Amino acid sequence: MESKAYYHVGKIVNTHGIRGEVKVVPITDFADERFKQGASLMIEKGDQMIPVTVEQARPHKGMLLLKLAEYDNINDVETFRNCFLSVAEDDQQPLEDGAYYYHQIIGLQVETTDGRSLGKIKEIMAPGANDVWVVERPNQKDLLLPVIKDVIKKVDLDEQKVIVELMEGLE
Template sequence: MKKEDCFYLGKIVKKYSYKGELLAKLDTDEPDLYENIDAVFMDLRGNLVPFFVESSQLHKSDLLRLKFEDVDSEADADALIKSELYLPLDLLPKLEGDKFYYHEVIGFTIKDKNFGEVGVIKAINDSTAQALFEIDRNGTEILIPMNDEFIVKVDKPNKTIEVETPDGLIELYTNPS
């Protein structure tokens, strides 16, 4: 299993008990979807290693308490703290309507209602307060905030996203003065 075939589920943050149980902070709005997983892939020194889950349950709101097979002591658990957890992409719940996962829209064409075709999404920058579409327009990078008010329509079959951006936003990039 390669990382590009998986999605990031979360990270082991601390031990829970002396019997090898661990707490993972999940990167999801719906942690209960992952309460009964059978296995996860853990990134150990750059390799994805499968770990089988003996038991799991939600702990507080966004933590998942995990007991892995063959992790039976505090020392075993210590070795896994800060490890990242991954699951295969096909386990992602399907999103309806105009909702999408970031990885799904890479390669989609952005069309603006007023400007016309803007370019192709090459990445999503979510390191800022507002996630941004990073769009390539013939070698020029254009950044458009992923704001629900700007997104008019997501057409998954045709790999296009229609947006309506404020006047002048795209021109900031295409007509440098």
């Protein structure tokens, strides 16, 4: 049997209440779509993939509270703490031109327009109006790059790199 590729869309960080809700940190640009009622997800627990269905989702302190249709008790969901929620590659949202999935961006090398290597993208944050790419730099603090046209000049997935123009104050 051919194994499918899965991509993380959230991480279960805790339980909530006694009725089997879980607190989830979303790691997707499509949280409304991914976690809507009836959405099918997989819980990655060790080497197991456990299919679940979202019964209800609501925002809570910068996270989401999910009620999974298959579980009605805190005892049933406690073992999912620190597990990832994933979707199959086939279930990814279609993207507009010039848009990328998080998993395509994380791990890319970052260079300036004059060819200077800055490091590798290790994380994506979504604090507000635009995403921020966190670049891990050797022997320096992480660099926070706002994902705006003035900064991100080119994303080259074939070459596995991003070309940026650093605005004053970014470094």
